[in-house]
Amino acid sequence: MKDRSRRERILELLKEEGEKTPKELAATFGVSLMTIYRDIKELEREGLIERKHGTVKLKENDAPPKECFICHKDVDGRQNFIFFLRSGKKLQTCCPHCGLMAFDRLEEEPEAVLTKDFITSNPVNALDGWYVVGAKVAPCCSPSAFAFADRETARMFAKGFGGKVLSLSEAVKEIKRLMSAGVRVELKL
Ligand SMILES: [Zn+2]
Numbered sequence: 556m557k558d559r560s561r562r563e564r565i566l567e568l569l570k571e572e573g574e575k576t577p578k579e580l581a582a583t584f585g586v587s588l589m590t591i592y593r594d595i596k597e598l599e600r601e602g603l604i605e606r607k608h609g610t611v612k613l614k615e616n617d618a619p620p621k622e623c624f625i626c627h628k629d630v631d632g633r634q635n636f637i638f639f640l641r642s643g644k645k646l647q648t649c650c651p652h653c654g655l656m657a658f659d660r661l662e663e664e665p666e667a668v669l670t671k672d673f674i675t676s677n678p679v680n681a682l683d684g685w686y687v688v689g690a691k692v693a694p695c696c697s698p699s700a701f702a703f704a705d706r707e708t709a710r711m712f713a714k715g716f717g718g719k720v721l722s723l724s725e726a727v728k729e730i731k732r733l734m735s736a737g738v739r740v741e742l743k744l
């Protein structure tokens with residue numbers, strides 16, 4: 556397992572099960588204590604976890620609210636967007652649809668925005684991600700949007716399920732266009 560994805564999983568585990576000792580973490584992930592200490596140090600440096608009485612836990616108030624701040628659905632974390640704001644506040648959305656919609660509604664500029672690749676679940680810098688908007692399938696919000704780490708995977712997905720392959724700024728425009736198109740149709744009824 557790559558360092559990055561193991562660290563992501565350490566954070567998930569601490570979120571779900573509370574505090575753990577480094578030994579427990581090493582056993583869970585089948586790696587040496589030295590490797591776990593390296594992960595802990597890095598996550599501590601990023602301000603995501605803290606050490607207390609020989610255990611490791613998520614930093615207080617670190618976990619973003621469990622609710623999508625755009626549509627208020629519960630976030631299951633599989634396709635979420637997390638906005639790290641300059642004030643230290645974190646916000647998340649249920650899926651890339653709401654993630655793209657969120658860019659216009661933030662009160663502060665985000666310092667970083669993370670999402671996950673739809674196929675691999677690896678973390679993706681949302682600003683550099685590729686998106687398929689308006690595909691025929693919508694596992695969460697509609698019109699749907701899917702995030703990918705690279706353009707090629709996004710293209711293959713769009714070949715099968717339709718939708719447009721777009722960069723972040725194009726995807727933000729496209730989702731708004733589809734939403735307002737949807738509103739117009741409703742008004743005609
Ligand atoms: Zn949402």
Ligand SMILES: [Zn+2]
Nearest residue numbers: 649650695696
């Ligand atoms: Zn959603």
